[in-house]
Amino acid sequence: MTGTNEKVLKKLEETVGKDWVVTEREFMENYLQDETPESVRPSAANDLILVKPSSTEEVSQILKLANQEKIPVFPVGGRTGLVGASVPTEPGIILSLERMKKIEIDRQNLMAIVEAGATLGELIEASEAAGLFFPLHPGDEGAQIGGLIATNAGGVRAVKYGVVRNYVKGIEAVLPTGEVLNLGGRLIKNNAGYDLMHLIIGSEGTLCVVTKAVIKLYARSKFSATLIVPFQRRFDAIKSVQAILQSGVVPLAIEYVELKEINQAAEHLNEEWPVQEGKAQLMLILTAISEDELLSACEKISEVCEKNGAGETVIAETKEEQDKILRVRSNIYTTLKPQMIDILDVTVPPSRLGDLMNAVDEIARKHETHLPVYGHAGDGNLHIHIMKEEDKPPDYASKVKREIYDAGIRLGGVITGEHGIGKIRVDEFALTIGEKELSLMKGIKKLFDPNNILNPGKVIPSG
Amino acid sequence: MTGTNEKVLKKLEETVGKDWVVTEREFMENYLQDETPESVRPSAANDLILVKPSSTEEVSQILKLANQEKIPVFPVGGRTGLVGASVPTEPGIILSLERMKKIEIDRQNLMAIVEAGATLGELIEASEAAGLFFPLHPGDEGAQIGGLIATNAGGVRAVKYGVVRNYVKGIEAVLPTGEVLNLGGRLIKNNAGYDLMHLIIGSEGTLCVVTKAVIKLYARSKFSATLIVPFQRRFDAIKSVQAILQSGVVPLAIEYVELKEINQAAEHLNEEWPVQEGKAQLMLILTAISEDELLSACEKISEVCEKNGAGETVIAETKEEQDKILRVRSNIYTTLKPQMIDILDVTVPPSRLGDLMNAVDEIARKHETHLPVYGHAGDGNLHIHIMKEEDKPPDYASKVKREIYDAGIRLGGVITGEHGIGKIRVDEFALTIGEKELSLMKGIKKLFDPNNILNPGKVIPSG
Numbered sequence: 058m059t060g061t062n063e064k065v066l067k068k069l070e071e072t073v074g075k076d077w078v079v080t081e082r083e084f085m086e087n088y089l090q091d092e093t094p095e096s097v098r099p100s101a102a103n104d105l106i107l108v109k110p111s112s113t114e115e116v117s118q119i120l121k122l123a124n125q126e127k128i129p130v131f132p133v134g135g136r137t138g139l140v141g142a143s144v145p146t147e148p149g150i151i152l153s154l155e156r157m158k159k160i161e162i163d164r165q166n167l168m169a170i171v172e173a174g175a176t177l178g179e180l181i182e183a184s185e186a187a188g189l190f191f192p193l194h195p196g197d198e199g200a201q202i203g204g205l206i207a208t209n210a211g212g213v214r215a216v217k218y219g220v221v222r223n224y225v226k227g228i229e230a231v232l233p234t235g236e237v238l239n240l241g242g243r244l245i246k247n248n249a250g251y252d253l254m255h256l257i258i259g260s261e262g263t264l265c266v267v268t269k270a271v272i273k274l275y276a277r278s279k280f281s282a283t284l285i286v287p288f289q290r291r292f293d294a295i296k297s298v299q300a301i302l303q304s305g306v307v308p309l310a311i312e313y314v315e316l317k318e319i320n321q322a323a324e325h326l327n328e329e330w331p332v333q334e335g336k337a338q339l340m341l342i343l344t345a346i347s348e349d350e351l352l353s354a355c356e357k358i359s360e361v362c363e364k365n366g367a368g369e370t371v372i373a374e375t376k377e378e379q380d381k382i383l384r385v386r387s388n389i390y391t392t393l394k395p396q397m398i399d400i401l402d403v404t405v406p407p408s409r410l411g412d413l414m415n416a417v418d419e420i421a422r423k424h425e426t427h428l429p430v431y432g433h434a435g436d437g438n439l440h441i442h443i444m445k446e447e448d449k450p451p452d453y454a455s456k457v458k459r460e461i462y463d464a465g466i467r468l469g470g471v472i473t474g475e476h477g478i479g480k481i482r483v484d485e486f487a488l489t490i491g492e493k494e495l496s497l498m499k500g501i502k503k504l505f506d507p508n509n510i511l512n513p514g515k516v517i518p519s520g
Numbered sequence: 521m522t523g524t525n526e527k528v529l530k531k532l533e534e535t536v537g538k539d540w541v542v543t544e545r546e547f548m549e550n551y552l553q554d555e556t557p558e559s560v561r562p563s564a565a566n567d568l569i570l571v572k573p574s575s576t577e578e579v580s581q582i583l584k585l586a587n588q589e590k591i592p593v594f595p596v597g598g599r600t601g602l603v604g605a606s607v608p609t610e611p612g613i614i615l616s617l618e619r620m621k622k623i624e625i626d627r628q629n630l631m632a633i634v635e636a637g638a639t640l641g642e643l644i645e646a647s648e649a650a651g652l653f654f655p656l657h658p659g660d661e662g663a664q665i666g667g668l669i670a671t672n673a674g675g676v677r678a679v680k681y682g683v684v685r686n687y688v689k690g691i692e693a694v695l696p697t698g699e700v701l702n703l704g705g706r707l708i709k710n711n712a713g714y715d716l717m718h719l720i721i722g723s724e725g726t727l728c729v730v731t732k733a734v735i736k737l738y739a740r741s742k743f744s745a746t747l748i749v750p751f752q753r754r755f756d757a758i759k760s761v762q763a764i765l766q767s768g769v770v771p772l773a774i775e776y777v778e779l780k781e782i783n784q785a786a787e788h789l790n791e792e793w794p795v796q797e798g799k800a801q802l803m804l805i806l807t808a809i810s811e812d813e814l815l816s817a818c819e820k821i822s823e824v825c826e827k828n829g830a831g832e833t834v835i836a837e838t839k840e841e842q843d844k845i846l847r848v849r850s851n852i853y854t855t856l857k858p859q860m861i862d863i864l865d866v867t868v869p870p871s872r873l874g875d876l877m878n879a880v881d882e883i884a885r886k887h888e889t890h891l892p893v894y895g896h897a898g899d900g901n902l903h904i905h906i907m908k909e910e911d912k913p914p915d916y917a918s919k920v921k922r923e924i925y926d927a928g929i930r931l932g933g934v935i936t937g938e939h940g941i942g943k944i945r946v947d948e949f950a951l952t953i954g955e956k957e958l959s960l961m962k963g964i965k966k967l968f969d970p971n972n973i974l975n976p977g978k979v980i981p982s983g
Contacts, residue, residue, distance in 0.1 A: 163871075165870075166762075166870055166871045167765055167766065168869075188766075209711050209715075211709050211711075215708075215709070219686065220709060222715075222718070223682065223686060232956070236956045238954065238956060238957060238960075239957075242869065242932050242933070242934070243869035243870075243871075244867055244869060244900065244933065244934060244937065245867070245870060245898070245899040245900055245901070245937075246674050246678070246683060246867045246899045246900070246901045246938060247867060247936075247937055248671065248672050248722055248934075248936050248937060248938055248939065248940045249934040249935055249936050249941065249949060249952075249953065250941060250957070250958075250961055251719060251722070251723055251727075251964055251965075251979070251980075252672075252685075252718060252719060252721070252722050253957060253960060253961070255685070255715060255719065255721075256718065256719045258718075259711055259714070259715050260714055264714075275768075275770075276766050276767060276768035278768060279768070299628050299630075302630055302739065303630065303651075303739050304739060304809075305738075305739035305742070305809040307738075346767075346816070346817075347812075347813070349810075349813065349816060350810070350812065350813045350816065353809070353810045353812060353813065357809070404707055404708070404710060405707070406626075406629050406631075406705065406706035407706075407708060408628035433709070435708070436708040436709045437707065437708055437709070438708070438709045469705050469706055469707075470705070470707065471707060471710050471711075471712040472712055473710075473711050473712050474707070474709030474710055474711060475709060475711055476711065477711045478711075478713060486712060486713060489712070490712065490713060491702065493695070493699045493701060494701060494702075494703070494713070494716060495713075497701075497716060497967060497968070498713055498714045501964065501967065504960060504963040504964065504967065505960070516714070517713075517714075
């Protein structure tokens with residue numbers, strides 16, 4: 058875009074104000090990467106302009122300009138993604154909505170009206186201040202709402218109320234033409250025409266830029282507990298997950314962890330993991346509106362798990378202890394990251410999770426490596442880590458990854474349940490879905506973004 | 521299609537067998553209408569062929585043929601819709617999937633794999649036989665699964681777990697080209713590319729024909745109760761709905777009924793409605809996994825409602841009494857139908873439901889009529905009935921309807937939260953949404969169905 062640089066720069070400065078247009082590389086370093094492991098993270102291009110609009114109107118003007126000049130636009134959120142989705146890989150505009158962060162809590166309708174640049178942490182805080190609760194917790198609280206919607210984020214606490222898609226009731230979004238879409242609203246039911254909102258959720262910023270959303274909240278549960286249930290055998294842990302859900306108890310979270318990795322994560326934080334028995338463990342979070350309800354759910358879980366070979370359930374009821382456990386759990390990725398090539402998020406039918414883990418072990422044996430796993434057991438969503446290994450051939454990681462993908466698909470799964478396609482799964486994605494599905498997706502991309510300016514090279518293979 | 525009749529007929533008979541192709545009008549009468557009130561129901565065209573395939577492969581061949589010959593295809597489900605969606609309004613093929621009704625219950629994953637022609641009643645029964653539960657109850661149990669998905673059905677029991685969209689985890693669908701899409705699966709999380717499945721849900725059979733679906737089920741709650749709470753003032757009832765949800769209790773259903781209409785419905789069934797106090801009433805259904813949980817929820821609801829001016833709560837705990845109450849509630853529409861011109865399903869933010877009812881009263885006063893209302897109060901979804909009136913000008917009903925729509929939209933709502941656009945709301949829908957939204961919907965229609973053979977004249981205005 059060097060040619061049009063001066064003219065475009067001037068227009069951008071006129072639109073958002075000189076202070077909010079950054080061209081010096083040193084002041085945009087943070088915007089050139091996300092949390093993707095370095096080994097697989099794409100590199101940022103040169104010749105980038107970082108723009109920080111303060112309103113939907115400004116976003117509209119920026120996109121209109123970029124569309125006229127055919128300049129790529131890379132919308133970024135909190136840059137907490139794991140598939141390089143927000144890395145600006147071509148010369149163009151980095152669009153950060155960080156200044157658009159207003160949160161209005163509508164207590165009467167149990168909803169939040171949130172600008173896209175507000176963070177997950179800020180939404181949680183604002184909800185709690187109003188006596189309400191946003192149950193979902195997709196990892197890093199620095200994630201922004203726009204990013205959560207663009208990636209249909211999931212994470213730890215998605216068993217009871219579902220992933221981000223289930224929370225989004227309305228969105229405002231800007232198309233490449235600058236036109237503003239208003240879809241849904243403070244509405245629980247809406248069947249007026251094709252649901253463009255649900256098409257946009259999870260589209261990773263390739264169809265339009267989400268500027269605002271209506272998010273469903275829940276009443277704050279007065280009672281909660283975190284349970285850790287130890288098992289000697291992985292298979293018993295997985296079998297227990299199904300048995301718990303069949304019993305009628307629906308926890309907020311059902312996580313599977315292995316003792317080795319969770320201890321490493323605890324050590325990394327200078328903490329101690331409370332249960333040292335059992336190398337395979339389930340971690341569950343329960344919420345309830347009465348103490349009776351909480352206790353009877355805890356009892357039911359212990360009972361069901363014991364029938365499936367579990368050791369003694371440990372129950373944490375204080376907020377401090379519960380927060381610590383979630384903190385350690387959320388830290389596994391950070392602990393492993395320096396030694397990691399890639400993190401996968403293959404998702405299979407929940408009942409096949411044990412089979413997927415066995416297949417992963419088999420692949421590890423074949424390649425003479427260790428592939429640490431943990432995951433959202435209630436959702437059939439497994440995180441598998443391909444670790445750095447000396448003396449392995451250069452294509453070792455991509456072979457392992459491909460074999461894991463094949464195993465997941467063979468078990469009725471998909472290559473990504475959480476992280477999305479981003480920039481580093483585009484080719485594999487194309488190989489694993491039907492030709493017609495892909496051609497419909499390409500058609501939709503073209504309909505929304507005919508000049509292919511929004512996140513080029515993402516989700517949909519170009520050409 | 522008279523010209524191509526013979527050739528097409530022969531091919532259809534070759535595809536599904538002679539017994540499953542009907543051309544005599546007298547044997548297809550049931551397929552020419554749905555539950556839409558007669559006054560507004562569109563008329564079926566002449567020159568129709570009713571075809572009943574037995575497999576996805578047969579559906580594929582039928583659609584391919586129709587697409588080649590550019591013959592309109594009208595997929596029908598249980599014909600329980602209220603907006604004329606399944607009425608075949610042009611010469612063409614009526615496609616009934618009633619023979620495709622296999623149901624497989626996957627107990628381990630708490631899911632059902634259901635062919636599109638199975639009925640809601642059959643799904644409920646099969647789930648219960650396996651010790652599981654399909655919570656949703658969108659009225660008529662003769663509705664078919666394909667229709668439930670095509671209309672994203674809601675109904676009475678949608679407060680706790682949401683509408684059909686929240687239950688659908690995978691679909692198999694056939695495009696006009698005959699190509700078969702396989703989207704999602706027995707999966708709780710799936711972020712692999714644009715979510716075509718969620719685009720198809722609620723598209724009223726205009727994009728493709730859904731042939732099979734994976735439906736999430738729940739463990740059967742051992743304890744349930746139905747509560748009726750009487751209020752003297754409508755506004756107090758609506759205020760209580762918000763207060764209940766804010767208290768943390770999440771009932772399966774929160775219905776608003778008025779004494780006059782519910783008594784008529786009871787009388788029609790030769791039953792008695794158990795609560796005669798209070799002209800505005802809430803009917804709530806609660807489920808729980810323990811008796812303690814159930815009782816504490818019942819107490820909380822009575823307490824909250826009493827604070828908001830309610831009379832004494834009546835609690836039904838036996839299955840017989842609960843079934844009776846739901847039966848009477850579900851019968852209001854049937855009771856009113858003979859005297860009805862149209863039934864609307866305007867949906868507003870739940871907190872604005874009282875304002876919508878007041879606006880409806882105002883419109884009724886202006887037009888010197890009575891507009892009975894009842895609705896899904898927890899969802900902000902109101903059913904408003906325009907009744908037959910002698911001596912009214914011919915445009916009376918359409919004026920009243922338009923004023924109600926305007927009121928709903930002014931309050932942040934949409935013209936339909938449940939019934940969809942169908943064939944009788946197409947023009948009004950186009951007037952009430954943005955031009956760009958409509959043009960994107962038209963683009964999507966063209967992408968999926970370039971020859972416009974699927975349900976022409978539905979959802980999207982042609983031309």
